[in-house]
Amino acid sequence: MTEHKLKPADRVEITVLVDNYTDVLMNTSSTPVDRRLPYNPDRHILAEHGLSCLVKVFSRKKEHAILLDAGLSAECLPRNACQMRISLAGIEAVVLSHGHYDHTGALDCVVSGAGRQIPLIAHPDAFLPRRRNVPGKGIFNQRFPDAVALKRAGADIRMRSGPSTLAAGHLLVTGEVERKTSFEKGVTGAEIERDGKWVADLLRDDQALVMSVKDKGLVVLSGCAHAGIINTVEYAKKITGTDHVHAVLGGFHLSGKVYEQVVPPTIEAMTQINPQYIVPMHCTGWSTINRFMTAMTGKCILNTLGTTYVF
Template identity: 55%
Template sequence: MDKIYLREADRLEVTVIIDNYTDIFMAQNKDVDIRLSPSEPILAEHGLSCLIKVFSGSEEYLILMDTGMSSKCFFNNINALDIDINKIDSVILSHGHFDHIGGLVELFNQVSNEIPLILHPEAFLNRRLNNPSAGPNEIPNLNEDMLKNAGAKIIKSEGPYILASNLILLTGEVERKTIFEQGFPWAEAKINGEWIVDPFRDDQGIIIKLKDKGLVVISGCAHAGIINTINYSKKITQTEKIHAVLGGFHLTGPLFEQIIIPTIEEMKKINPDYLVPMHCTGWDAINQFKEKMPDNVIINTVGTTYIFE
Protein backbone atom coordinates (compact mmCIF):
# COMPACT_ATOMS: atom_id res chain seq x y z
CA MET A 1 0.00 0.00 0.00
CA ASP A 2 1.29 3.47 -0.90
CA LYS A 3 1.83 5.81 2.01
CA ILE A 4 -1.12 8.10 2.63
CA TYR A 5 -0.17 11.74 3.08
CA LEU A 6 -1.48 12.74 6.49
CA ARG A 7 -0.44 16.20 7.63
CA GLU A 8 0.64 16.78 11.20
CA ALA A 9 -1.79 18.69 13.39
CA ASP A 10 -0.62 21.23 15.97
CA ARG A 11 -3.53 20.62 18.32
CA LEU A 12 -6.47 18.27 18.78
CA GLU A 13 -9.59 18.59 20.91
CA VAL A 14 -11.99 15.69 21.38
CA THR A 15 -15.28 16.43 23.16
CA VAL A 16 -17.35 13.44 24.26
CA ILE A 17 -20.97 14.32 23.51
CA ILE A 18 -22.39 10.87 24.35
CA ASP A 19 -20.99 7.94 26.31
CA ASN A 20 -22.40 5.31 28.67
CA TYR A 21 -21.14 7.02 31.83
CA THR A 22 -21.44 10.38 33.53
CA ASP A 23 -19.69 11.61 36.68
CA ILE A 24 -19.07 15.33 37.11
CA PHE A 25 -16.62 14.65 39.96
CA MET A 26 -14.35 12.42 37.90
CA ALA A 27 -10.71 12.99 38.82
CA GLN A 28 -8.83 14.99 36.21
CA ASN A 29 -5.58 13.87 34.61
CA LYS A 30 -2.53 15.99 35.38
CA ASP A 31 -0.91 15.49 31.98
CA VAL A 32 -3.83 16.14 29.62
CA ASP A 33 -5.82 19.36 29.59
CA ILE A 34 -9.34 18.15 30.39
CA ARG A 35 -12.41 20.37 30.54
CA LEU A 36 -15.74 19.36 32.00
CA SER A 37 -18.11 22.29 32.39
CA PRO A 38 -21.58 21.70 30.91
CA SER A 39 -23.93 24.65 31.29
CA GLU A 40 -26.99 22.39 31.70
CA PRO A 41 -27.67 18.82 32.94
CA ILE A 42 -25.91 16.30 30.72
CA LEU A 43 -27.19 12.81 29.92
CA ALA A 44 -25.57 9.41 29.40
CA GLU A 45 -26.92 6.50 27.34
CA HIS A 46 -25.66 3.35 25.66
CA GLY A 47 -24.09 5.13 22.72
CA LEU A 48 -21.18 7.21 21.51
CA SER A 49 -20.68 10.58 19.88
CA CYS A 50 -17.54 12.72 19.73
CA LEU A 51 -16.78 16.17 18.37
CA ILE A 52 -13.27 16.35 16.93
CA LYS A 53 -11.59 19.71 16.44
CA VAL A 54 -8.22 19.73 14.69
CA PHE A 55 -5.87 22.69 14.26
CA SER A 56 -2.87 23.44 12.05
CA GLY A 57 -1.57 27.00 12.10
CA SER A 58 -4.58 29.21 11.37
CA GLU A 59 -6.59 26.25 10.02
CA GLU A 60 -9.38 24.75 12.11
CA TYR A 61 -11.75 21.90 11.25
CA LEU A 62 -14.72 20.56 13.18
CA ILE A 63 -15.71 16.92 12.60
CA LEU A 64 -18.55 15.01 14.25
CA MET A 65 -18.22 11.24 14.76
CA ASP A 66 -21.53 9.42 15.38
CA THR A 67 -24.66 10.68 17.16
CA GLY A 68 -25.43 8.13 19.89
CA MET A 69 -28.61 6.11 20.29
CA SER A 70 -31.20 8.87 20.56
CA SER A 71 -31.73 12.35 19.20
CA LYS A 72 -33.03 13.30 22.69
CA CYS A 73 -29.69 12.60 24.36
CA PHE A 74 -27.68 13.98 21.44
CA PHE A 75 -29.42 17.37 21.30
CA ASN A 76 -29.67 17.70 25.08
CA ASN A 77 -25.90 17.34 25.32
CA ILE A 78 -25.19 19.49 22.26
CA ASN A 79 -27.10 22.29 24.00
CA ALA A 80 -25.51 21.63 27.40
CA LEU A 81 -22.03 21.78 25.85
CA ASP A 82 -22.90 24.88 23.82
CA ILE A 83 -21.96 23.29 20.48
CA ASP A 84 -23.05 25.07 17.29
CA ILE A 85 -23.98 22.30 14.84
CA ASN A 86 -23.81 24.76 11.93
CA LYS A 87 -20.05 25.00 12.40
CA ILE A 88 -19.53 21.26 11.76
CA ASP A 89 -17.53 20.69 8.56
CA SER A 90 -18.16 16.94 8.12
CA VAL A 91 -19.90 14.03 9.81
CA ILE A 92 -18.21 10.63 10.06
CA LEU A 93 -20.01 7.40 10.85
CA SER A 94 -17.88 4.76 12.55
CA HIS A 95 -20.38 2.02 11.56
CA GLY A 96 -24.10 1.52 11.08
CA HIS A 97 -25.25 0.29 14.50
CA PHE A 98 -28.27 1.88 16.20
CA ASP A 99 -26.30 3.27 19.15
CA HIS A 100 -24.26 5.46 16.79
CA ILE A 101 -26.90 6.71 14.35
CA GLY A 102 -29.72 7.88 16.61
CA GLY A 103 -29.42 11.63 16.06
CA LEU A 104 -28.25 11.62 12.45
CA VAL A 105 -31.49 12.36 10.59
CA GLU A 106 -32.54 15.09 13.02
CA LEU A 107 -29.05 16.62 12.84
CA PHE A 108 -29.30 17.01 9.07
CA ASN A 109 -32.84 18.31 9.41
CA GLN A 110 -31.61 21.07 11.71
CA VAL A 111 -28.34 22.22 10.16
CA SER A 112 -28.63 25.19 7.83
CA ASN A 113 -25.91 24.15 5.38
CA GLU A 114 -25.08 21.00 3.41
CA ILE A 115 -22.64 18.83 5.36
CA PRO A 116 -20.90 15.71 3.98
CA LEU A 117 -21.68 12.40 5.71
CA ILE A 118 -18.81 9.97 5.17
CA LEU A 119 -19.45 6.27 5.71
CA HIS A 120 -18.85 2.79 4.37
CA PRO A 121 -21.57 1.60 1.95
CA GLU A 122 -22.40 -1.36 4.21
CA ALA A 123 -23.42 1.01 7.00
CA PHE A 124 -26.93 0.75 5.47
CA LEU A 125 -27.25 -3.02 5.92
CA ASN A 126 -30.22 -4.53 7.74
CA ARG A 127 -28.93 -5.99 11.01
CA ARG A 128 -30.07 -8.12 13.91
CA LEU A 129 -28.82 -9.73 17.11
CA ASN A 130 -29.30 -13.49 17.20
CA ASN A 131 -28.86 -14.64 20.78
CA PRO A 132 -29.06 -18.48 20.74
CA SER A 133 -31.27 -18.51 23.85
CA ALA A 134 -33.63 -15.70 22.76
CA GLY A 135 -33.68 -15.91 18.97
CA PRO A 136 -33.16 -13.17 16.36
CA ASN A 137 -34.13 -9.58 17.05
CA GLU A 138 -33.79 -6.98 14.30
CA ILE A 139 -32.32 -3.64 15.33
CA PRO A 140 -32.89 -0.17 13.83
CA ASN A 141 -30.88 0.47 10.70
CA LEU A 142 -29.71 3.53 8.84
CA ASN A 143 -32.16 4.75 6.17
CA GLU A 144 -30.42 6.27 3.16
CA ASP A 145 -33.55 7.91 1.73
CA MET A 146 -34.37 9.62 5.04
CA LEU A 147 -30.85 10.99 5.25
CA LYS A 148 -30.95 12.32 1.69
CA ASN A 149 -34.35 13.91 2.29
CA ALA A 150 -32.90 15.57 5.41
CA GLY A 151 -30.18 17.11 3.24
CA ALA A 152 -27.19 14.87 3.93
CA LYS A 153 -24.51 14.79 1.24
CA ILE A 154 -23.60 11.10 1.46
CA ILE A 155 -20.06 10.02 0.57
CA LYS A 156 -19.49 6.27 0.49
CA SER A 157 -15.95 4.97 0.85
CA GLU A 158 -14.71 1.41 1.43
CA GLY A 159 -11.04 2.27 1.80
CA PRO A 160 -9.05 4.96 3.61
CA TYR A 161 -10.51 8.43 3.18
CA ILE A 162 -8.71 11.71 3.83
CA LEU A 163 -10.48 14.91 4.86
CA ALA A 164 -9.97 18.24 6.66
CA SER A 165 -7.22 19.21 4.20
CA ASN A 166 -5.28 16.00 4.93
CA LEU A 167 -5.40 16.42 8.72
CA ILE A 168 -7.87 13.59 9.39
CA LEU A 169 -7.84 10.08 7.97
CA LEU A 170 -10.55 7.43 8.09
CA THR A 171 -9.20 3.90 8.05
CA GLY A 172 -11.99 2.47 5.90
CA GLU A 173 -12.19 -1.33 6.12
CA VAL A 174 -9.76 -2.50 8.80
CA GLU A 175 -7.37 -5.36 8.09
CA ARG A 176 -8.05 -8.33 10.41
CA LYS A 177 -4.89 -10.06 11.63
CA THR A 178 -5.15 -10.38 15.41
CA ILE A 179 -5.93 -14.01 16.29
CA PHE A 180 -8.21 -13.37 19.27
CA GLU A 181 -10.27 -10.55 17.70
CA GLN A 182 -12.91 -12.63 15.97
CA GLY A 183 -15.88 -10.27 15.81
CA PHE A 184 -19.36 -10.67 17.30
CA PRO A 185 -20.95 -14.06 16.44
CA TRP A 186 -24.44 -13.02 17.65
CA ALA A 187 -24.44 -9.99 15.35
CA GLU A 188 -25.89 -10.74 11.92
CA ALA A 189 -26.36 -8.75 8.73
CA LYS A 190 -28.52 -9.38 5.69
CA ILE A 191 -26.19 -9.63 2.71
CA ASN A 192 -27.32 -10.83 -0.72
CA GLY A 193 -30.68 -11.77 0.77
CA GLU A 194 -29.28 -14.00 3.52
CA TRP A 195 -28.65 -13.47 7.23
CA ILE A 196 -24.98 -14.16 7.99
CA VAL A 197 -22.58 -13.37 10.83
CA ASP A 198 -21.90 -9.68 10.39
CA PRO A 199 -18.44 -9.11 8.86
CA PHE A 200 -18.56 -5.45 10.00
CA ARG A 201 -16.73 -4.26 6.94
CA ASP A 202 -18.19 -0.81 7.68
CA ASP A 203 -16.35 -0.54 11.03
CA GLN A 204 -13.70 2.16 10.78
CA GLY A 205 -11.54 4.37 12.95
CA ILE A 206 -10.30 7.95 12.77
CA ILE A 207 -6.61 8.91 12.74
CA ILE A 208 -4.96 12.24 13.53
CA LYS A 209 -1.18 12.69 13.51
CA LEU A 210 0.02 15.15 16.15
CA LYS A 211 3.27 16.99 15.54
CA ASP A 212 6.13 15.43 17.54
CA LYS A 213 3.67 13.13 19.39
CA GLY A 214 2.45 10.37 17.06
CA LEU A 215 -0.99 9.08 16.12
CA VAL A 216 -4.29 9.60 17.91
CA VAL A 217 -6.70 6.78 17.03
CA ILE A 218 -10.43 7.14 17.74
CA SER A 219 -12.76 4.15 17.44
CA GLY A 220 -16.54 3.82 17.50
CA CYS A 221 -16.99 0.21 18.66
CA ALA A 222 -13.90 -1.38 17.11
CA HIS A 223 -15.89 -4.39 15.88
CA ALA A 224 -12.85 -5.07 13.70
CA GLY A 225 -10.83 -5.28 16.93
CA ILE A 226 -9.16 -2.35 18.66
CA ILE A 227 -5.71 -3.93 18.24
CA ASN A 228 -6.41 -4.54 14.54
CA THR A 229 -7.57 -0.93 14.24
CA ILE A 230 -4.42 0.47 15.85
CA ASN A 231 -2.09 -1.77 13.85
CA TYR A 232 -3.85 -0.93 10.60
CA SER A 233 -3.64 2.78 11.45
CA LYS A 234 0.10 2.40 11.92
CA LYS A 235 0.39 0.52 8.63
CA ILE A 236 -1.49 2.95 6.38
CA THR A 237 0.25 6.00 7.86
CA GLN A 238 3.64 4.27 8.16
CA THR A 239 3.87 5.68 11.68
CA GLU A 240 4.82 3.58 14.71
CA LYS A 241 4.23 5.91 17.64
CA ILE A 242 0.74 5.92 19.17
CA HIS A 243 0.08 8.97 21.32
CA ALA A 244 -3.52 8.26 22.33
CA VAL A 245 -6.36 5.79 21.77
CA LEU A 246 -9.94 6.81 22.53
CA GLY A 247 -13.34 5.20 21.97
CA GLY A 248 -15.23 1.95 22.30
CA PHE A 249 -13.24 -1.30 22.29
CA HIS A 250 -16.22 -3.71 22.45
CA LEU A 251 -15.08 -5.89 25.32
CA THR A 252 -18.34 -6.02 27.28
CA GLY A 253 -20.60 -9.05 27.72
CA PRO A 254 -20.02 -12.82 28.10
CA LEU A 255 -18.75 -13.33 24.54
CA PHE A 256 -15.85 -10.96 25.07
CA GLU A 257 -14.72 -11.63 28.63
CA GLN A 258 -12.05 -14.07 27.46
CA ILE A 259 -10.31 -11.50 25.24
CA ILE A 260 -10.03 -8.68 27.79
CA ILE A 261 -6.63 -9.85 29.08
CA PRO A 262 -5.14 -10.59 25.61
CA THR A 263 -6.30 -7.14 24.48
CA ILE A 264 -4.70 -5.46 27.48
CA GLU A 265 -1.45 -7.39 26.96
CA GLU A 266 -1.27 -6.25 23.32
CA MET A 267 -2.17 -2.69 24.31
CA LYS A 268 0.69 -2.67 26.81
CA LYS A 269 3.06 -3.55 23.95
CA ILE A 270 1.65 -0.70 21.85
CA ASN A 271 2.02 1.53 24.94
CA PRO A 272 0.03 4.62 23.98
CA ASP A 273 0.76 7.68 26.11
CA TYR A 274 -2.97 7.95 26.83
CA LEU A 275 -5.78 5.43 26.69
CA VAL A 276 -9.42 6.49 27.07
CA PRO A 277 -11.74 3.44 26.92
CA MET A 278 -15.42 4.33 26.43
CA HIS A 279 -18.88 3.01 25.58
CA CYS A 280 -18.86 -0.72 24.69
CA THR A 281 -15.46 -1.36 26.28
CA GLY A 282 -17.54 -2.27 29.31
CA TRP A 283 -17.03 -1.46 32.98
CA ASP A 284 -15.16 -4.69 33.75
CA ALA A 285 -12.63 -4.16 30.95
CA ILE A 286 -12.26 -0.45 31.75
CA ASN A 287 -11.38 -1.28 35.36
CA GLN A 288 -8.88 -3.92 34.27
CA PHE A 289 -7.24 -1.47 31.85
CA LYS A 290 -6.98 1.05 34.69
CA GLU A 291 -5.51 -1.57 37.04
CA LYS A 292 -2.91 -2.87 34.59
CA MET A 293 -2.07 0.43 32.79
CA PRO A 294 -2.61 3.02 35.54
CA ASP A 295 -0.26 5.62 34.08
CA ASN A 296 -1.88 5.47 30.64
CA VAL A 297 -5.60 5.16 31.30
CA ILE A 298 -8.03 8.05 31.76
CA ILE A 299 -11.55 7.17 32.94
CA ASN A 300 -14.02 9.06 30.75
CA THR A 301 -17.26 10.82 31.55
CA VAL A 302 -19.77 12.45 29.19
CA GLY A 303 -19.00 16.08 28.44
CA THR A 304 -15.23 15.81 28.78
CA THR A 305 -12.97 17.60 26.31
CA TYR A 306 -9.50 16.11 25.85
CA ILE A 307 -6.92 18.57 24.56
CA PHE A 308 -3.76 17.22 22.96
CA GLU A 309 -1.03 19.55 21.74
Protein backbone atom coordinates (compact mmCIF):
# COMPACT_ATOMS: atom_id res chain seq x y z
CA MET A 1 0.00 0.00 0.00
CA THR A 2 1.18 3.52 -0.82
CA GLU A 3 2.14 5.54 2.24
CA HIS A 4 0.59 8.99 2.59
CA LYS A 5 3.24 11.15 4.19
CA LEU A 6 1.57 13.86 6.24
CA LYS A 7 3.14 17.28 6.51
CA PRO A 8 3.80 17.81 10.24
CA ALA A 9 1.75 20.59 11.82
CA ASP A 10 3.07 23.00 14.41
CA ARG A 11 -0.18 22.69 16.36
CA VAL A 12 -3.56 20.97 16.11
CA GLU A 13 -6.69 22.20 17.90
CA ILE A 14 -9.86 20.08 18.13
CA THR A 15 -13.00 21.78 19.50
CA VAL A 16 -15.96 19.59 20.46
CA LEU A 17 -19.12 21.27 19.15
CA VAL A 18 -21.53 18.33 19.62
CA ASP A 19 -21.20 15.40 22.03
CA ASN A 20 -23.33 13.32 24.39
CA TYR A 21 -21.98 14.81 27.61
CA THR A 22 -21.90 18.29 29.05
CA ASP A 23 -20.83 19.58 32.46
CA VAL A 24 -20.75 23.36 32.85
CA LEU A 25 -18.94 23.05 36.19
CA MET A 26 -16.03 21.19 34.59
CA ASN A 27 -14.62 24.48 33.39
CA THR A 28 -10.98 24.31 34.42
CA SER A 29 -8.22 22.45 32.61
CA SER A 30 -7.13 19.11 34.07
CA THR A 31 -4.21 18.43 31.71
CA PRO A 32 -1.78 20.47 29.60
CA VAL A 33 -3.93 19.89 26.48
CA ASP A 34 -7.58 20.51 27.43
CA ARG A 35 -9.05 24.00 27.33
CA ARG A 36 -12.45 23.91 29.00
CA LEU A 37 -15.22 26.31 28.05
CA PRO A 38 -15.49 29.07 30.69
CA TYR A 39 -18.69 29.02 32.73
CA ASN A 40 -21.27 31.48 31.41
CA PRO A 41 -24.95 30.95 32.34
CA ASP A 42 -26.03 33.28 29.54
CA ARG A 43 -24.35 31.16 26.85
CA HIS A 44 -25.26 27.58 27.64
CA ILE A 45 -24.68 24.83 25.09
CA LEU A 46 -26.65 21.63 24.50
CA ALA A 47 -25.56 17.99 24.42
CA GLU A 48 -27.19 15.32 22.28
CA HIS A 49 -26.43 11.80 21.05
CA GLY A 50 -24.14 12.90 18.24
CA LEU A 51 -20.72 14.23 17.38
CA SER A 52 -19.21 17.21 15.64
CA CYS A 53 -15.66 18.54 15.96
CA LEU A 54 -13.96 21.59 14.48
CA VAL A 55 -10.36 20.73 13.61
CA LYS A 56 -7.79 23.48 13.14
CA VAL A 57 -4.32 22.74 11.84
CA PHE A 58 -1.56 25.34 12.19
CA SER A 59 1.64 25.31 10.18
CA ARG A 60 3.99 28.26 10.22
CA LYS A 61 1.68 31.22 9.72
CA LYS A 62 -1.13 29.32 8.00
CA GLU A 63 -4.33 27.96 9.55
CA HIS A 64 -6.64 25.33 8.08
CA ALA A 65 -10.13 24.54 9.45
CA ILE A 66 -12.04 21.31 8.77
CA LEU A 67 -15.36 20.18 10.26
CA LEU A 68 -15.84 16.51 11.13
CA ASP A 69 -19.52 15.52 11.20
CA ALA A 70 -22.59 17.56 12.09
CA GLY A 71 -24.36 16.01 15.09
CA LEU A 72 -27.80 14.46 15.46
CA SER A 73 -30.21 17.36 15.06
CA ALA A 74 -30.38 20.38 12.80
CA GLU A 75 -30.41 22.68 15.83
CA CYS A 76 -27.62 21.66 18.19
CA LEU A 77 -24.49 22.33 16.13
CA PRO A 78 -25.41 25.84 14.88
CA ARG A 79 -26.69 26.82 18.31
CA ASN A 80 -23.56 25.62 20.11
CA ALA A 81 -21.23 27.25 17.60
CA CYS A 82 -23.13 30.53 18.03
CA GLN A 83 -23.05 30.30 21.83
CA MET A 84 -19.32 29.55 21.73
CA ARG A 85 -18.73 32.48 19.34
CA ILE A 86 -17.34 30.13 16.69
CA SER A 87 -17.94 30.82 13.01
CA LEU A 88 -18.07 27.88 10.61
CA ALA A 89 -18.12 30.14 7.56
CA GLY A 90 -14.38 29.80 7.02
CA ILE A 91 -14.05 26.02 7.05
CA GLU A 92 -12.25 24.54 4.04
CA ALA A 93 -14.26 21.32 3.95
CA VAL A 94 -16.63 19.03 5.83
CA VAL A 95 -15.63 15.40 6.35
CA LEU A 96 -18.33 12.83 7.04
CA SER A 97 -17.00 10.01 9.22
CA HIS A 98 -19.89 7.80 8.03
CA GLY A 99 -23.52 8.13 6.99
CA HIS A 100 -25.33 7.53 10.29
CA TYR A 101 -28.02 10.01 11.38
CA ASP A 102 -26.24 11.14 14.57
CA HIS A 103 -23.38 12.57 12.49
CA THR A 104 -25.33 14.23 9.68
CA GLY A 105 -28.14 16.19 11.36
CA ALA A 106 -26.94 19.74 10.66
CA LEU A 107 -25.15 19.10 7.35
CA ASP A 108 -27.69 21.14 5.36
CA CYS A 109 -27.32 24.05 7.76
CA VAL A 110 -23.52 23.99 7.67
CA VAL A 111 -23.34 23.75 3.89
CA SER A 112 -25.96 26.40 3.16
CA GLY A 113 -24.51 28.69 5.83
CA ALA A 114 -21.10 28.72 4.20
CA GLY A 115 -22.37 31.05 1.49
CA ARG A 116 -20.27 29.28 -1.13
CA GLN A 117 -19.73 25.83 -2.54
CA ILE A 118 -17.97 23.74 0.07
CA PRO A 119 -16.27 20.33 -0.33
CA LEU A 120 -18.01 17.46 1.48
CA ILE A 121 -15.72 14.42 1.73
CA ALA A 122 -17.53 11.12 2.18
CA HIS A 123 -17.43 7.45 1.22
CA PRO A 124 -20.04 6.48 -1.44
CA ASP A 125 -21.82 4.18 1.05
CA ALA A 126 -22.60 7.16 3.29
CA PHE A 127 -25.53 8.07 1.06
CA LEU A 128 -27.19 4.65 0.85
CA PRO A 129 -30.36 3.72 2.81
CA ARG A 130 -29.74 1.92 6.10
CA ARG A 131 -31.66 0.11 8.78
CA ARG A 132 -31.25 -2.05 11.87
CA ASN A 133 -32.78 -5.52 11.67
CA VAL A 134 -32.68 -6.97 15.17
CA PRO A 135 -34.29 -10.41 15.65
CA GLY A 136 -37.11 -10.24 18.16
CA LYS A 137 -37.15 -6.43 18.18
CA GLY A 138 -38.05 -5.49 14.62
CA ILE A 139 -36.72 -3.38 11.78
CA PHE A 140 -35.75 0.23 12.39
CA ASN A 141 -35.15 2.46 9.38
CA GLN A 142 -32.42 5.07 9.81
CA ARG A 143 -32.25 8.57 8.41
CA PHE A 144 -29.46 8.98 5.87
CA PRO A 145 -28.02 12.06 4.11
CA ASP A 146 -29.68 13.23 0.91
CA ALA A 147 -26.94 13.88 -1.67
CA VAL A 148 -29.28 15.76 -4.00
CA ALA A 149 -30.45 18.13 -1.26
CA LEU A 150 -26.89 18.70 -0.06
CA LYS A 151 -25.71 19.56 -3.57
CA ARG A 152 -28.63 21.98 -3.89
CA ALA A 153 -27.56 23.58 -0.60
CA GLY A 154 -24.04 24.11 -1.93
CA ALA A 155 -22.09 20.93 -1.18
CA ASP A 156 -19.37 19.85 -3.57
CA ILE A 157 -19.66 16.15 -2.75
CA ARG A 158 -16.43 14.26 -3.25
CA MET A 159 -16.97 10.53 -2.82
CA ARG A 160 -13.79 8.67 -1.96
CA SER A 161 -13.21 5.19 -0.60
CA GLY A 162 -9.43 5.45 -0.20
CA PRO A 163 -7.12 7.77 1.73
CA SER A 164 -6.96 11.44 0.75
CA THR A 165 -5.46 14.62 2.15
CA LEU A 166 -6.80 18.05 3.02
CA ALA A 167 -5.39 21.20 4.61
CA ALA A 168 -2.47 21.44 2.19
CA GLY A 169 -1.33 17.93 3.08
CA HIS A 170 -1.51 18.36 6.86
CA LEU A 171 -4.67 16.28 7.39
CA LEU A 172 -5.44 12.77 6.18
CA VAL A 173 -8.87 11.22 5.69
CA THR A 174 -8.34 7.47 6.08
CA GLY A 175 -11.06 6.24 3.76
CA GLU A 176 -12.07 2.60 4.34
CA VAL A 177 -10.26 1.14 7.34
CA GLU A 178 -8.66 -2.30 7.16
CA ARG A 179 -10.20 -4.79 9.58
CA LYS A 180 -7.47 -6.80 11.32
CA THR A 181 -8.47 -7.47 14.93
CA SER A 182 -10.49 -10.53 15.90
CA PHE A 183 -12.67 -8.70 18.44
CA GLU A 184 -13.89 -5.62 16.52
CA LYS A 185 -16.82 -6.95 14.51
CA GLY A 186 -19.01 -3.94 13.72
CA VAL A 187 -22.69 -3.39 14.48
CA THR A 188 -25.06 -6.33 15.03
CA GLY A 189 -28.14 -6.21 12.82
CA ALA A 190 -26.90 -3.38 10.61
CA GLU A 191 -28.17 -3.54 7.02
CA ILE A 192 -27.64 -1.39 3.94
CA GLU A 193 -29.62 -1.26 0.69
CA ARG A 194 -27.32 -2.01 -2.21
CA ASP A 195 -28.59 -2.47 -5.77
CA GLY A 196 -32.16 -2.74 -4.50
CA LYS A 197 -31.41 -5.45 -1.93
CA TRP A 198 -30.91 -5.29 1.82
CA VAL A 199 -27.58 -6.85 2.77
CA ALA A 200 -25.35 -6.92 5.85
CA ASP A 201 -23.82 -3.50 6.45
CA LEU A 202 -20.08 -3.81 7.08
CA LEU A 203 -19.90 -0.02 7.54
CA ARG A 204 -17.23 0.37 4.91
CA ASP A 205 -17.85 4.13 4.94
CA ASP A 206 -16.42 4.45 8.46
CA GLN A 207 -13.34 6.68 8.35
CA ALA A 208 -11.27 8.92 10.58
CA LEU A 209 -9.06 12.01 10.47
CA VAL A 210 -5.31 11.83 11.09
CA MET A 211 -2.88 14.67 11.74
CA SER A 212 0.84 14.64 12.55
CA VAL A 213 2.17 17.10 15.11
CA LYS A 214 5.82 18.05 14.87
CA ASP A 215 8.00 16.22 17.43
CA LYS A 216 4.93 14.53 19.00
CA GLY A 217 3.33 12.04 16.60
CA LEU A 218 -0.09 11.22 15.19
CA VAL A 219 -3.41 12.61 16.38
CA VAL A 220 -6.30 10.32 15.38
CA LEU A 221 -9.91 11.56 15.51
CA SER A 222 -12.73 9.06 14.92
CA GLY A 223 -16.46 9.59 14.51
CA CYS A 224 -17.79 6.26 15.80
CA ALA A 225 -14.94 3.90 14.88
CA HIS A 226 -17.37 1.27 13.62
CA ALA A 227 -14.35 -0.35 11.99
CA GLY A 228 -12.91 -0.64 15.51
CA ILE A 229 -10.81 2.02 17.21
CA ILE A 230 -7.79 -0.30 17.31
CA ASN A 231 -8.17 -1.11 13.62
CA THR A 232 -8.49 2.61 12.96
CA VAL A 233 -5.35 3.62 14.84
CA GLU A 234 -3.30 0.77 13.41
CA TYR A 235 -4.46 1.65 9.91
CA ALA A 236 -3.53 5.29 10.48
CA LYS A 237 -0.05 4.17 11.49
CA LYS A 238 0.22 1.96 8.43
CA ILE A 239 -0.84 4.45 5.77
CA THR A 240 1.22 7.32 7.23
CA GLY A 241 4.31 5.22 7.94
CA THR A 242 4.37 6.63 11.48
CA ASP A 243 4.48 4.41 14.56
CA HIS A 244 4.18 6.97 17.34
CA VAL A 245 0.64 7.97 18.32
CA HIS A 246 0.32 11.11 20.43
CA ALA A 247 -3.47 11.25 20.91
CA VAL A 248 -6.64 9.30 20.10
CA LEU A 249 -9.99 11.06 20.32
CA GLY A 250 -13.61 10.49 19.29
CA GLY A 251 -16.38 7.94 19.51
CA PHE A 252 -15.29 4.31 20.00
CA HIS A 253 -18.79 2.72 19.82
CA LEU A 254 -18.42 0.57 22.93
CA SER A 255 -21.61 1.47 24.79
CA GLY A 256 -24.11 -1.15 25.86
CA LYS A 257 -24.23 -4.79 26.83
CA VAL A 258 -23.55 -6.09 23.30
CA TYR A 259 -20.02 -4.63 23.42
CA GLU A 260 -19.06 -5.79 26.92
CA GLN A 261 -16.77 -8.52 25.57
CA VAL A 262 -15.09 -6.09 23.18
CA VAL A 263 -14.03 -3.58 25.84
CA PRO A 264 -11.25 -5.55 27.62
CA PRO A 265 -9.25 -6.46 24.48
CA THR A 266 -9.76 -2.92 23.15
CA ILE A 267 -8.32 -1.38 26.30
CA GLU A 268 -5.48 -3.88 26.36
CA ALA A 269 -4.58 -3.08 22.75
CA MET A 270 -4.81 0.67 23.37
CA THR A 271 -2.42 0.41 26.32
CA GLN A 272 0.02 -1.29 23.94
CA ILE A 273 -0.35 1.55 21.43
CA ASN A 274 0.29 3.83 24.42
CA PRO A 275 -0.83 7.27 23.24
CA GLN A 276 0.08 10.21 25.43
CA TYR A 277 -3.60 11.21 25.54
CA ILE A 278 -6.88 9.41 24.90
CA VAL A 279 -10.25 11.18 24.85
CA PRO A 280 -13.24 8.82 24.44
CA MET A 281 -16.43 10.61 23.34
CA HIS A 282 -19.96 10.14 22.05
CA CYS A 283 -20.82 6.42 21.69
CA THR A 284 -17.95 5.06 23.82
CA GLY A 285 -20.29 4.74 26.80
CA TRP A 286 -19.94 5.94 30.38
CA SER A 287 -18.93 2.53 31.76
CA THR A 288 -16.27 2.07 29.10
CA ILE A 289 -14.89 5.58 29.59
CA ASN A 290 -14.49 4.81 33.29
CA ARG A 291 -12.63 1.62 32.47
CA PHE A 292 -10.30 3.52 30.15
CA MET A 293 -9.66 6.08 32.89
CA THR A 294 -8.75 3.32 35.34
CA ALA A 295 -6.52 1.46 32.90
CA MET A 296 -4.85 4.57 31.46
CA THR A 297 -4.62 6.86 34.46
CA GLY A 298 -3.11 10.21 33.60
CA LYS A 299 -3.63 9.62 29.88
CA CYS A 300 -7.42 9.34 29.59
CA ILE A 301 -9.31 12.64 29.69
CA LEU A 302 -13.03 12.94 30.47
CA ASN A 303 -14.49 14.99 27.65
CA THR A 304 -17.19 17.58 28.07
CA LEU A 305 -18.95 19.54 25.35
CA GLY A 306 -17.20 22.76 24.36
CA THR A 307 -13.69 21.61 25.23
CA THR A 308 -10.81 22.44 22.90
CA TYR A 309 -7.83 20.06 22.84
CA VAL A 310 -4.51 21.58 21.87
CA PHE A 311 -1.68 19.32 20.68
